[in-house]
Amino acid sequence: MLQFQQGDEASFRTLVDRYKQRIYAFTYRFLNRSPEAEDIAQEVFVKVYFSRDTYRPTAKFSTWVYVISKNACLQALKKMGSNVSMNERRSDTDLEMVETIAGSGDDNPSERLLNDEKSGQIADAISRLPESQKMAVLLKRYDQMSYEEMAEVMNCSVQSVKSLLFRGRSALKEYLKEYFRED
Amino acid sequence: MDCRNVKELFSEYIDGSLGEIERKALENHLENCANCRAECDSLLDSWEMLTDFAVPPVGDQFTRQVMQKVNNRSSQPVVSDWFSRLVAIFSLRQISAVPALASLVVLIGIGYFILSGRPAGIAERNGIDSTRKFEVVRDLRDEEIIRDLEIYENAEILENLDLLMDLEAVESFEAAD
Numbered sequence: 001m002l003q004f005q006q007g008d009e010a011s012f013r014t015l016v017d018r019y020k021q022r023i024y025a026f027t028y029r030f031l032n033r034s035p036e037a038e039d040i041a042q043e044v045f046v047k048v049y050f051s052r053d054t055y056r057p058t059a060k061f062s063t064w065v066y067v068i069s070k071n072a073c074l075q076a077l078k079k080m081g082s083n084v085s086m087n088e089r090r091s092d093t094d095l096e097m098v099e100t101i102a103g104s105g106d107d108n109p110s111e112r113l114l115n116d117e118k119s120g121q122i123a124d125a126i127s128r129l130p131e132s133q134k135m136a137v138l139l140k141r142y143d144q145m146s147y148e149e150m151a152e153v154m155n156c157s158v159q160s161v162k163s164l165l166f167r168g169r170s171a172l173k174e175y176l177k178e179y180f181r182e183d
Numbered sequence: 184m185d186c187r188n189v190k191e192l193f194s195e196y197i198d199g200s201l202g203e204i205e206r207k208a209l210e211n212h213l214e215n216c217a218n219c220r221a222e223c224d225s226l227l228d229s230w231e232m233l234t235d236f237a238v239p240p241v242g243d244q245f246t247r248q249v250m251q252k253v254n255n256r257s258s259q260p261v262v263s264d265w266f267s268r269l270v271a272i273f274s275l276r277q278i279s280a281v282p283a284l285a286s287l288v289v290l291i292g293i294g295y296f297i298l299s300g301r302p303a304g305i306a307e308r309n310g311i312d313s314t315r316k317f318e319v320v321r322d323l324r325d326e327e328i329i330r331d332l333e334i335y336e337n338a339e340i341l342e343n344l345d346l347l348m349d350l351e352a353v354e355s356f357e358a359a360d
């Protein structure tokens with residue numbers, strides 16, 4: 001990061017390569033699988049590039065990237081407006097997405113479809129959470145952040161983080177109840 | 184520990200962040216309370232289920248596209264870069280653009296009156312303006328996003344606010360006259 005701060009483009013490229021899948025996963029999940037999630041993830045890195053001078057070496061670089069990602073997602077949500085139009089657009093890309101998941105191991109198409117269906121159920125449940133609870137759940141579940149890191153990213157106290165996680169988990173338990181009872 | 188205390192600790196228990204004593208007390212309670220055990224299990228189940236939220240891999244052009252965006256934007260001439268930043272400040276939050284533009288209109292209006300020496304109409308314009316001002320304040324207090332925005336986004340909003348306040352200061356100065 002310090003290298004990149006001194007203007008080294010090659011190290012910026014390395015940085016993008018290192019973080020792109022994580023940041024994309026975050027925007028993709030936060031924005032409820034919106035087709036714009038990849039573009040927004042790219043914008044995160046563009047912002048990282050142009051605001052590299054505001055990065056303080058005392059802060060963990062990944063935390064800083066997540067702060068920018070969070071802000072980008074919140075702004076995108078505002079721009080997108082209603083979730084309805086987002087869901088409509090999403091359905092067009094679902095098939096495409098099933099294709100792209102192919103690289104991830106299992107070649108059994110019915111299993112892939114099943115996975116996609118499951119992803120959809122989870123996505124729907126997560127999208128019902130208020131933004132702050134959703135953020136807490138995602139950072140904990142998929143990015144394995146500590147409470148302290150989450151507090152820094154979310155700009156709130158550790159106590160708030162715990163309380164948001166508590167409420168997010170309880171809500172998800174209710175939303176997902178019917179699905180894991182079927183198994 | 185009663186059931187209510189125990190339930191409050193479930194989330195931290197799942198994260199493995201409870202201290203030794205609390206954890207043991209909780210596990211002890213779970214062994215003897217089927218109700219809490221069931222609830223803890225379903226919390227764990229749903230938390231585990233989240234693992235299945237698959238994300239497709241990023242496009243293989245991702246990094247190249249980022250570099251392209253960076254290069255496009257850094258090669259822009261200074262003036263247009265300044266202009267697009269100004270636009271970004273206003274479009275950052277559509278609502279705050281309204282009072283800013285309203286203030287600008289009022290300012291131009293006031294300038295026009297001063298230049299043409301006609302004070303009529305100022306009172307009416309100030310009426311509109313005070314409701315706008317109220318909107319800005321309410322907006323700042325209520326919107327969670329403001330509190331959440333950090334680093335340079337913060338700077339952008341402050342710039343925006345500075346601009347608003349400058350405009351409004353000029354207005355009230357003119358109005359007091």
Ligand SMILES: [Zn+2]
Nearest residue numbers: 186216218219
């Ligand atoms: Zn109990």
